[in-house]
Amino acid sequence: MNLANSTFIDLFAGIGGFHQALSHFGAKCVFASEIDKHASQTYHDNYGIVPVGDITKIDEKDIPAHDILCAGFPCQAFSISGKQKGFDDVRGTLFFDIVRILQYHSPKLILLENVKNLAKHDGGNTLKVILTHLKELGYAVHHQVLNASHFGVPQNRERIYIVGFHHSIKKEHFNFPIGDNNPVCVFDILEKNPTIAPIQRDDVVFKHTYESIFDNEGRKVLPNKPIQIGIVGKGGQGERIYHTDGHAITLSAHGGGIGSKTGLYYINDQIRKLTPRECARLQGFPENFKINPRDAQAYKQFGNSVAIPVLKAILQQI
Template identity: 45%
Template sequence: MSNTLAISLDKIRSDRKNPIADFDNKDAVITHFLHNNKNGVSKFFRKDAIAYTNEIIENYVSDGLIEYFTESNYKLEIFQNIEIPFVPNQKPKFKFIDLFAGIGGFRLALQNLGGKCVFSSEWDKKAQKTYRVNFGETPFGDITKERVKKYIPDDFDVLCAGFPCQAFSIAGKRGGFEDTRGTLFFDVAEIIKRKQPKAIFLENVKGLKSHDKGKTLETILNVLRNDLGYFVPDPKIVNAKDFGLPQNRERIYIVGFRKDLQISDFEYPKPIDKTVSFSDVKEKDVVETKYYLSTQYLQTLIKHKERHESKGNGFGYEIIQDDEIANAVVCGGMGRERNLVFDDRITDFTPTTKIKGKVNRNGIRKMTPREWARLQGFPDNFIIPVADASAYKQFGNSVAVPAIEATANEILKLIVE
């Protein structure tokens, strides 16, 4: 019976004429219920989970299975992925929510520390797919919508959010809560205001510090400290290379604590004493030919760099040696071009994709998505179910897991008894 439905669910996701309206949101409700059906959080999903389950079954499974799902036994377990690499903690030390979740970097870090994710949200469909196959849960969609916010449970401990950076229109204003309307930070602030978690942990690009001449960060801190009443120490620029990853990736971390906890001091984690290099994450086996640059593409990169160097600019491709650390992995082609590597193990130079020219004989290739995953601290059992272009984007947008974990550990020391 479960195998029959599993096949049906695959069909639902690939069926462009899917008769289940808003299926991804309904799958989010069902999977969130499944992960929380043994704690008090289940009440936020229970009624809709049962209704949506019956609706899906009525459309895709024979009538004989309908009776299997009743309010008294709610056997929705067959909607759950049986085998996922990162199973939720059954006896968690704390609860957290994962906003702008991406592919689950925050979730992975906080689960490693004994936490239980009770709500996740991510609007990108391909990132949702990666999240689900790894954690068995579909994140809710657009967090700006009230129909999504209504599912956020009460009484969780930590709010995590890697929210996008946006400018605020604060000219001539005090730069408070109302002045952030229309930005994604406003939705984060609104959730904090409603739910009052013990702690908040926000991550953003380093440029947030100087964004709009510092006004954006100033407004964020003013909202958190004065409007929402949280103790927020000065934000910290944290580099992934200081936490065991061979990547020069700087991001700004903002943490905060509810004032009634009477926390007045917080220290970000100190860098660990560990020397790492690209060789630590390099593929052990020969890499597929498709990752090697064509001769024409390589010449284009060389000429592009030469033009910029003649003007005194430092732009252009870069080749990372095995004993060096990578540049930051970011979205877009430049993130890959500034992280090329030498790998002369290739023996078959037959192109496997349409390229102009031939496969270069210098052993110059792009890093693979798995190497990018390792640069961000994702373990090798993390499943990559999407095409390479999407995988590069997802890991480029993600957080450096060990740096997040080290910082979260310092937070938990203050809020978890």
């Protein structure tokens, strides 16, 4: 499939992780939808496209014809951090807006992303319903859980990816990429002069020791996974401290604790959260990406985003 001559629509677009990956291969966005006004502004600032709002109120006939439908459809209904109501949750039923658009337009390619827990939700029945609907619409469907940490970014972020090929292009088989798992670490993505205040607390406890390991040629050996070395308070979510030789924990749009959304890291003898720019790097956004000026919104947007290097690897396979 020649992506360079393709058009795509970006549903539940967020700040355009799918847009970044597809445009990298020369595909053109002809329609975007995002209900969050702050994310929509960031999308417009970077791509010059104003996403329409609530997709449930958009008639599929008013959406331009397209070759590719991509969607990071809302995951809270399936996430282990939510109440796991699945299709009983209105956010879960938004999948059926994807179905009606596919039914009308029959694009050649579907590319979807959601939380890892979707694969196990309701004993696998939720995923089965999704795959069955896509197959009934004439798609050969493939799915795989992939971790961004295997694709060149130091973030432990497991997500399920669903790829569907319309029967008209006769592609029944597809192998997901496995990633090169090259050694990377949080230190690689740190800003040199960050404007973020360190955490000043009296209840910091370093529970684990970690010293950098070097091979016979003097190169640092990196474990390619998070390295927890301490806690703040009781050590709950957002209260764990990590070493920069390891990977970051999964960025989140929500969560509590003093290190909410990014986790805490021991950097230059101080403890701090990651900055919005560092979060952008963890998701594979380029340095010229325009970040929302409000930190609270920026953290939320990157926590909700898809990991761009994983999408690029999948598209390369396609």
